[in-house]
Amino acid sequence: MYKDILRLIDAHERIIIHRHKNPDLDALGAQAGLKRLIEDNFEAKTVKMVGDENTFRFLARMDEVEDAFYDGALAIVVDVAVSRLVADERYTRAQTTLVIDHHRNDTDFADFCFSYPEHIATCQLLGDMAMRHGLKVSPDTATYLLGGIITDSGRFLYPAVNATTFRVSAFLMEQGADLPYLYENLYTEDLKFKKLKGHFINHFKTTKASVAYMKNTKDLKTMFNVDTFTISRGMVNQMGGIAGIPMWVNFTEDDDGSILCELRSKAIPIVDIAKKYGGGGHDLACGCTLDTWDDADKILNDLDTRVNEGGQHHG
Ligand SMILES: [Mn+2]
Incomplete structure (x- = not known):
């Protein structure tokens, strides 16, 4: 499973990461976290991320991507498997499409789909992958991924929280995740x-x-x-x-x-x-x-x- 994801990444030089429209922190965290994971663990990759932005832009900003960048590229779509929900439809231009998700939906577009509903967040899935495969996780990556786990778990409240949730979160804290930064941004809101x-x-x-x-x-x-x-x-x-x-x-x-x-x-x-x-x-x-x-x-x-x-x- 994780091996297949890493093998697909390894096989492409250009990678564009997509996620669902109106991103929550899990979609954005998975997107930005995966981008840094690839940059920090693979040689000679150019990785971009695309999609609409909202108030969660404090976590990460999107890249400008030319259409031609998609030629021969791998498009990875995180936190969603259904085409009409994906932000920026240009993933269809990519040579290969890969979905990494944790929802119980079948994909209607991807060449490869790895969806694991046992994970409370796509970020938990990616953190678990990094942990098991000994990938280098920068403090930024750790912050991105922990942000998705915190929010998709309802601050560790929902029934699907389990030992893996805490194991991956502990691992991300060890890698330098900035918890105060996340909470500062999550708990400040407009009047x-x-x-x-x-x-x-x-x-x-x-x-x-x-x-x-x-x-x-x-x-x-x-x-x-x-x-x-x-x-x-x-x-x-x-x-x-x-x-x-x-x-x-x-x-x-x-x-x-x-x-x-x-x-x-x-x-x-x-x-x-x-x-x-x-x-x-x-x-x-x-x-x-x-x-x-x-x-x-x-x-x-x-x-x-x-x-x-x-x-x-x-x-
Ligand atoms: Mn999610």
Whole structure:
């Protein structure tokens, strides 16, 4: 597995690293961490990274890449396996495409796909690879990778945290990861985000089966001067961690009128419901995109049914 990844890297001189759009710290950390890992451990490689940027740009900035750079190159796509979610579609120009991921999705484009859902973060997977293969890990690389582990694990909170999570994190600390730098950046936020959080806590609703939800129309974006993603993915967990609420969902209208749906559950798997509506993700944290608010109500019904079944679903 890791050997095959390293062999593919070894076989190419030019490498471009992609990841999903709207990158979180795992996507960015895996991207920047892998770039430095390759530069520090392989001879004569030119490595670039591409994609959109957001508030996490404090961790790493993207490169300018000419189209011609892709000729004969290896494109590595991290933290995502599905083509429509990949930032910068030019990975299709590369000679070889390789996916390194930890989601439970099949790839629809890559020549090679290594996806390990047992890892809580793509960064954990890469850290594990570096540790097992004795790769040189610079302090920067360690910071990149630890950033992804900290965030994708919910600060070591989610159920998929295990001994490997701490083993890899300890290894990265030994390599000089800058933990205060990560936390300084993660815990400082704009006033508008604080106010948006307050809006969620004060206004969410619940279904008969106590599923918490918010239906956000486009005007909320203007009201708080934030983008769709900040509301959709960024605010869903404001409804989590509340006694008596087993699941929580955030519906957010996008500019084109489609509705982004983020689903979360405390313990009962719900990813099959996201898949039923064309989405996917993890058992307890998943999402899909809907065409109408009617579909939003159908999802709430499905979740209520799931709560009432008491998690006895097998599928
Ligand atoms: Mn991830």
